[in-house]
Amino acid sequence: MPTKPTSTYLLHCFIAGLQYYDVLEIWKCLKIGDQVELIPEPENGYDKNAVMVVYKGTQLGYLPRSENRHIAKILNAGLNPYEARIQSLYQDKPMFERIEICLKIKNQKKK
Helix, strand or coil: CCCCCCCCEEEEEECECHHHCCHHHHHHHCCCCCEEEEEECCCCCCCCCCEEEEECCEEEEECCHHHCHHHHHHHHCCCCCEEEEEEEECCCCCHHHCEEEEEEECCCCCC
């Protein structure tokens, strides 16, 4: 019998801008599967669709500009149907390829 998927993955991407934040100070705390928060930043002077990626109150960077438009619009509307988690950690890669996250729709519990 086929099983039903429990979630829908929308996006796998590297976090952009890691080199501008204190990621190395918390690197040892990060673990695959840890949840990260997505916070829209519509007043960002560089990108009106900017979405910050935050781990336990520390900004890691942003969703890549090439991937953020639709997600920002939904978050800016006051909705948050997403769950974002650390998918991969790469110690020896360049900063722009160190932390990969995955984004999926939160599981909806049936009533």
